[in-house]
Amino acid sequence: MAPEAMTTEPRKDTEDLAPAVNRELAGLDALELTVRSRRNPIARLWSAAWPVLAAVGIALALWQLVVLSGWKESWVLPGPADVLPELWNSVTSGSFWGAVGLTMQRAVIGFAVSVLVGTVLGLAVSRFGVLRRAFGSLITGLQTMPSIAWFPLAILLFQLSESAILFVVVLGAAPSIANGLIAGVDYLPPILLRAGKVMGLRGLSQYRHLILPASLPAFVAGLKQGWAFAWRSLMAGELLVQIGTTSSVGRLLSDSRELSDTAAMISVMLVILVIGIVIDQLFGLADRTLRNRWGLNAAD
């Protein structure tokens, strides 16, 4: 008898029981489901935005106070009143966006290669005990190594080229991504593994349907950290490795320093900061969405 062909008709001796059970179950289900009130989206946006705006305001005010105190000459430390118009001039010029474009292109390529390398590395290390014993602590060690320390070697190996920058970006980001994946596989709840085995998940199907999806939150956390390392390494790289006449964000920073144009220099720093924050927020959003869907949030 195929189970799905089962009739839902109860047998005689449970017949009088079934409707009452159904009602009771439905009642319990209704009582136990949490009712969540939805907040107005504008109110939600505002509650997220005002602390950020306040923090920016306070930072600008402190900066202005330091400038007003006369601690440094205004050409050494210009105030927001000098820097912000400079920033506006930059972002409205085409050459600025060309520089940002090149930097972002490097960031995207570097990060993509890091994801690839980190994922393959993480999978291999989490899968094979001997690889873990061999490379596990090395990966963590690489993660703590300041990426700028790689540049002398990178420049020797690749000269002043895109490859030198890519090399260091990947070395900076891939270990974090690999570690995230390894942590995800390691902390896979044993009960899910058991449930998977009962279902017949083995080998490749176990990876595809259980291990990889289960390690997703830790993987995303690793991506987020990997991005931070990639961005730092890239900025160090663009300051040290300048290729021909190409213009990048790092190049803008180093050029403005050489011209002693402090206002332009600080405005580039602000750009670096903002790009870093925006991308980090995107990872944060992915992380939160994932946690909400899985019910991993404490508030849920």
Added chain:
Amino acid sequence: MTPAPDSVAAAGTGSRHTGRGLRLDGVSKAFGSGATALLALDNVSLNVAPGEFVCLLGASGCGKSTLLNLVADLDRPSAGAIDVGGARVALMFQEPALFPWLTVTGNIELALRMRGVPRQERRQRAAQLLASVHLGGFERRRPHQLSGGMRQRVALARALALTVDDADASRGTVLLMDEPFGALDAMTRDLLHDEIERIWRERDLTVLFVTHNVREAVRLGDRVVLLSSRPGRVVEEFPVTLDRPRRIDSTEVATLSAAITDRLREEVSRHGA
């Protein structure tokens, strides 16, 4: 310690049932080896007739979960033989162990997929299975959006999905349950007792149900098998001949439970000596 009497199960209940039931023959399981080996199960023999509902009862350390793992083929016995008679075996745990990245229907569909059900049929079959545990309309929810009792019913539907066999419908189905209602509140548990009893009858399942709750065992089982602890051995069997449906708070259930509890306590107190 007296040697455990080999349990010989009640005879089959007729030919209307599919499958050949479940037979454990002198099954032992030791973990580790040499002097430090831990004997979890010692020479356990048990027959479960097709369509029978058997409750395994025992205190901590009686190797209940080990026994179910062996029957589910998640682990191999150190000695003895296990024969499920070609039946499909599904195992349900105390935790629902649903995959949080899948919806309710996704969890069921994955089980169906692993059983080789074609893609276009999975959605509909999952809906049928969910309806059979009274969860129609909750397909698109995520496990964390459901209550504990509802999650456990999804887990039951998933276990049932694993027993789908289109090629050979005459193969029986053995459902192993490892304290499946242990983490639920009493009211939900009572309702799920009614549910599992109904599904057991409708689907003609052979059930091996592990619990440490004596009344639950008497409420559900055709037979209650008492296991000793460290190592697990079959101590005694209690046939339950009370009419169904039973109530867990009825006098008859309470009386038999008291007798079994006395025997269980006797067994446990031997470990304190």
